[in-house]
Amino acid sequence: xxxxxxxxxxxxxxxxxxxxxxxxxxxxxxxxxxxxxxxxxxxxxxxxxxxxxxxxxxxxxxxxxxxxxxxxxxxxxxxxxxxxxxxxxxxxxxxxxxxxxxxxxxxxxxxxxxxxxxxxxxxxxxxxxxxxxxxxxxxxxxxxxxxxxxxxxxxxxxxxxxxxxxxxxxxxxxxxxxxxxxxxxxxxxxxxxxxxxxxxxxxxxxxxxxxxxxxxxxxxxxxxxxxxxxxxxxxxxxxxxxxxxxxxxxxxxxxxxxxxxxxxxxxxxxxxxxxxxxxxxxxxxxxxxxxxxxxxxxxxxxxxxxxxxxxxxxxxxxxxxxxxxxxxxxxxxxxxxxxxxxxxxxxxxxxxxxxxxxxxxxxxxxxxxxxxxxxxxxxxxxxxxxxxxxxxxxxxxxxxx
Numbered sequence: 001x002x003x004x005x006x007x008x009x010x011x012x013x014x015x016x017x018x019x020x021x022x023x024x025x026x027x028x029x030x031x032x033x034x035x036x037x038x039x040x041x042x043x044x045x046x047x048x049x050x051x052x053x054x055x056x057x058x059x060x061x062x063x064x065x066x067x068x069x070x071x072x073x074x075x076x077x078x079x080x081x082x083x084x085x086x087x088x089x090x091x092x093x094x095x096x097x098x099x100x101x102x103x104x105x106x107x108x109x110x111x112x113x114x115x116x117x118x119x120x121x122x123x124x125x126x127x128x129x130x131x132x133x134x135x136x137x138x139x140x141x142x143x144x145x146x147x148x149x150x151x152x153x154x155x156x157x158x159x160x161x162x163x164x165x166x167x168x169x170x171x172x173x174x175x176x177x178x179x180x181x182x183x184x185x186x187x188x189x190x191x192x193x194x195x196x197x198x199x200x201x202x203x204x205x206x207x208x209x210x211x212x213x214x215x216x217x218x219x220x221x222x223x224x225x226x227x228x229x230x231x232x233x234x235x236x237x238x239x240x241x242x243x244x245x246x247x248x249x250x251x252x253x254x255x256x257x258x259x260x261x262x263x264x265x266x267x268x269x270x271x272x273x274x275x276x277x278x279x280x281x282x283x284x285x286x287x288x289x290x291x292x293x294x295x296x297x298x299x300x301x302x303x304x305x306x307x308x309x310x311x312x313x314x315x316x317x318x319x320x321x322x323x324x325x326x327x328x329x330x331x332x333x334x335x336x337x338x339x340x341x342x343x344x345x346x347x348x349x350x351x352x353x354x355x356x357x358x359x360x361x362x363x364x365x366x367x368x369x370x371x372x373x374x375x376x377x378x379x380x381x382x383x384x385x386x387x388x389x390x391x392x393x394x395x396x397x398x399x400x401x
Contacts, residue, residue: 020068020166023075025082031062031069032082038065040093041086042176043114045102046156046169053244053251055105058156062086063173070169074157080109087114095180097121097135097172099203107209115204120176122199123183126192128340135172135179143178147171195369199345213241217309220257227308228301232264234309235300239292254289267297321356328352330388331381334395335374346374356382 022028035041042063047055060071060083073080087094087106096102099119106114124133129141139145151168187193202208217237222230240260244251255263259279268274274285274293284290329352336343347365354361355378365375377397380386387398 020070020170021161022069022071023078025077025079028071028078028080029082031064031067032086034067035062035064036086036089036092038092040095040118040180042068042095042173042180043087043102044096044169044172044176045105047101047105048155048157049250051249053248054108055101056157057105057109059161059169061169061173063170063177068170068174070161070166072161074159084110084112088112090116093118095120095176097138097176097179100208103203104209107206111206113204113206113209117200117204118180118184118196119200119203120179120183122203122345123187123196125342125345126195126199127183127186127190129342131342131344135176138179138183139175142182143175145171145175145178147175192369198368211241211245213238213245216241220261222311225311227305228303229264230311231300231303231308232267232297233260235296236260236263236293239296243289243292263293263297267301268294269297270294318357321353324356324382325349325352327388328355328378328381330395331378331386331397332374334388334397335377339373341373346370347378352378355379 022031042061044061045057046059046061047057049055057073060073062069062071062083071080071083072078084106086092087110093116094114095118097119098121099117103114103117106112120135120138121133124138125131129138136147136149139147148168148171151162151165154165156165184193187196214234217230217234220233220237222233236255237260240251240255243254247254251257256279259277262277266273268277271285271290271294274280274290275282280290329349332343332347332352335341336346347370351363351365354363355365355375359379359382360366364370365378367375377386380399381388381397385400387400389396389398
């Protein structure tokens with residue numbers, strides 16, 4: 001998986017030692033200028049969000065061709081624009097491990113998703129390392145390196161950072177270079193580069209990171225299916241989401257989940273009703289937030305039933321389908337082990353059920369590399385054209401003649 005044009009022959013050769021911790025715009029500008037002449041960089045972040053809604057970015061690590069630095073976004077007067085320009089440079093591949101949280105941080109800071117991108121965790125799933133290979137596992141297996149995670153939960157916002165913290169942080173991008181190179185070589189050898197590219201498309205889509213307060217209610221996973229209840233939960237959750245973002249504090253600091261559901265099950269109509277809810281003091285009830293909660297409840301109560309948000313539709317699974325789906329699971333496991341691709345990446349149980357119901361279902365296993373690897377075999381098994389059997393202790397497939 002490479003940028004549009006390779007820069008293999010143009011690699012930085014340092015003429016001086018740059019500081020491991022970048023704290024000034026000049027240092028950052030010079031470093032990013034050098035790295036824009038490289039083929040790829042490795043990226044990681046250290047952040048905290050226990051007391052905030054948005055992650056507080058405390059450190060950004062970049063591994064280049066010949067140097068790795070930790071960039072201090074909390075340094076006084078530092079301008080991160082050179083870094084953001086580097087992250088959006090189409091000529092430089094950005095390599096992450098388990099990219100989603102790190103990419104979300106850059107998207108929240110800039111409104112732009114880093115691209116092009118490579119995720120070593122996704123690549124590892126394609127290359128036989130299981131369903132969620134850790135960075136430590138890949139570093140040990142592919143870079144012969146031991147990653148010390150003892151500093152993982154330290155206070156990254158505290159200054160100065162210790163040498164141990166910096167060594168830990170930089171280890172997350174230095175070993176990642178070798179991990180990427182080894183995985184990329186395996187992908188090229190087995191012809192699966194396009195598979196990873198297809199999976200990474202989701203990570204590079206801005207829609208993956210867009211936050212819609214009107215959809216926040218789905219986090220609560222309602223059991224009840226009453227339309228009015230869903231409308232109440234939607235309005236209250238949307239209010240809480242906007243309020244938490246406005247003040248940059250965790251949702252639970254605004255309204256705990258159980259309190260929100262209590263309001264939805266027993267919708268208050270007046271301040272006197274609110275005052276009966278545990279944890280609401282007089283100042284909250286009579287103040288702006290109490291007024292806005294009552295307004296959200298009133299809005300939800302006025303929504304016509306046919307316009308209330310829809311719950312998750314129950315899957316119409318025909319009776320007796322279980323054994324057939326179990327047979328497909330055996331085939332999935334066999335294909336996963338034979339080709340060294342995580343079963344979780346190939347198909348879900350829902351996919352298998354949908355396939356048993358409809359040969360032309362709009363599901364991932366009937367598209368792209370998944371169909372080539374598993375989907376067509378699954379269809380053959382469903383149609384009775386393929387037989388599963390045992391050869392000793394090994395499951396094997398045989399086509400009917």
